Amino acid sequence: MQRIHAVLFHQGAPALGGGTLRTGPGLAALRAAAAAHLSPAGQLQVATALDVLEVLEARMHELRHQLLEAARHLAGAKVLAARLYGVGPFAALAMTCWLAGAGRFSSSRKAVRFAGLDVTVWSSDRKGPPGRLSRQGPPVLRWALYEAGKTHARSSAPDYRYYAQVKDRCNGKRAALSEARKILRQACHILAELGDDALAAV
Numbered sequence: 001m002q003r004i005h006a007v008l009f010h011q012g013a014p015a016l017g018g019g020t021l022r023t024g025p026g027l028a029a030l031r032a033a034a035a036a037h038l039s040p041a042g043q044l045q046v047a048t049a050l051d052v053l054e055v056l057e058a059r060m061h062e063l064r065h066q067l068l069e070a071a072r073h074l075a076g077a078k079v080l081a082a083r084l085y086g087v088g089p090f091a092a093l094a095m096t097c098w099l100a101g102a103g104r105f106s107s108s109r110k111a112v113r114f115a116g117l118d119v120t121v122w123s124s125d126r127k128g129p130p131g132r133l134s135r136q137g138p139p140v141l142r143w144a145l146y147e148a149g150k151t152h153a154r155s156s157a158p159d160y161r162y163y164a165q166v167k168d169r170c171n172g173k174r175a176a177l178s179e180a181r182k183i184l185r186q187a188c189h190i191l192a193e194l195g196d197d198a199l200a201a202v
Helices: 001-012 023-038 040-072 075-083 090-101 106-114 137-153 160-169 171-200
Strands: none
Touching: 001 023, 001 040, 023 040, 040 075, 040 090, 075 090, 075 171, 090 106, 090 137, 090 171, 106 137, 106 171, 137 160, 137 171, 160 171
């Protein structure tokens, strides 16, 4: 999509909105703009990019379906999605796959460190400043937890008051990360109770 917008920009075609390529009328407007304003080479670039996007969307649809099916039939994922606010099937599946299993982590603090959500401290072998996320561990797990943490920005969320306090004191990103760590700790305790049963098919 960035390549398409770049071609339009470089050849002087009218700019299209960010979400234009995800709608039928938007695609029709893109094709009309390409035919009217782009060179043959530019039109070929846009047509090729659209073909690739179509293939990727079809493949992503299949993967979403497979992941949802896996989440529905994995005991730990079902329990996490049912018991933790803001945790949907994708986040529950990610947490179960990376955190479940008897004796996987001896403490929830180690799980937070594994996910890369712990805050770094000063160290002589690092060039970066302290107070940043370590960003070690699986990026998908960290992303899923952060997205789950953001849901506490809703006034109906059970932990909304804490989220709002952190947001007022720092910012929304810090508040979501704080919630993500809390969700991870809760998930770690739930999965520890389930033990190896968390990885059982249901």
